Amino acid sequence: xxxxxxxxxxxxxxxxxxxxxxxxxxxxxxxxxxxxxxxxxxxxxxxxxxxxxxxxxxxxxxxxxxxxxxxxxxxxxxxxxxxxxxxxxxxxxxxxxxxxxxxxxxxxxxxxxxxxxxxxxxxxxxxxxxxxxxxxxxxxxxxx
Numbered sequence: 001x002x003x004x005x006x007x008x009x010x011x012x013x014x015x016x017x018x019x020x021x022x023x024x025x026x027x028x029x030x031x032x033x034x035x036x037x038x039x040x041x042x043x044x045x046x047x048x049x050x051x052x053x054x055x056x057x058x059x060x061x062x063x064x065x066x067x068x069x070x071x072x073x074x075x076x077x078x079x080x081x082x083x084x085x086x087x088x089x090x091x092x093x094x095x096x097x098x099x100x101x102x103x104x105x106x107x108x109x110x111x112x113x114x115x116x117x118x119x120x121x122x123x124x125x126x127x128x129x130x131x132x133x134x135x136x137x138x139x140x141x142x143x144x
Contacts, residue, residue, distance in 0.1 A: 009067040017063025024056040042114060054113040061120030065127075075134065083127035090122050091115070 031049065032038060040046050041053075069076045 008072070009063065011068050011070055013063045013067040017060045017065075017067065020056060020060030020063065022060075024053050024060060027053050027056070051113060054117055058113065058116050058120065061117065061124060065120055065123055076131075079127055079130040079134070082130055083123050086126040087119055087122040091119060 027049075028041070031053065036047070036050075041050055
């Protein structure tokens with residue numbers, strides 16, 4: 001059995017995090033339906049409620065990203081490592097492109113809280129993509 005030195009949250013926290021993310025998304029949709037422009041979610045001078053939505057999303061993403069799997073083994077640790085690397089590379093390319101292009105003039109003033117959300121989101125998507133791809137490969141080999 002693989003023993004990680006990193007302490008993760010219990011498995012149930014994944015579902016708590018998912019509920020928190022869904023609540024934050026519902027709050028964002030409610031905010032958008034009351035007439036708030038979509039671009040407000042990416043501005044420094046946004047309403048404090050917009051920052052609250054971003055903060056709630058970070059909490060939910062944190063709980064999902066740092067909760068254990070049902071079976072925590074070397075394969076899951078490998079997926080976690082690759083997901084962190086993928087998230088790092090996506091954000092490095094993102095900032096490299098923004099730094100050396102004219103897009104910088106339009107996007108230079110976005111809040112850092114959006115960066116936190118995007119790092120967690122890319123990590124979660126990469127981790128579950130790797131995990132699902134591995135399960136599909138296993139099921140393909142088992143059916144042969």
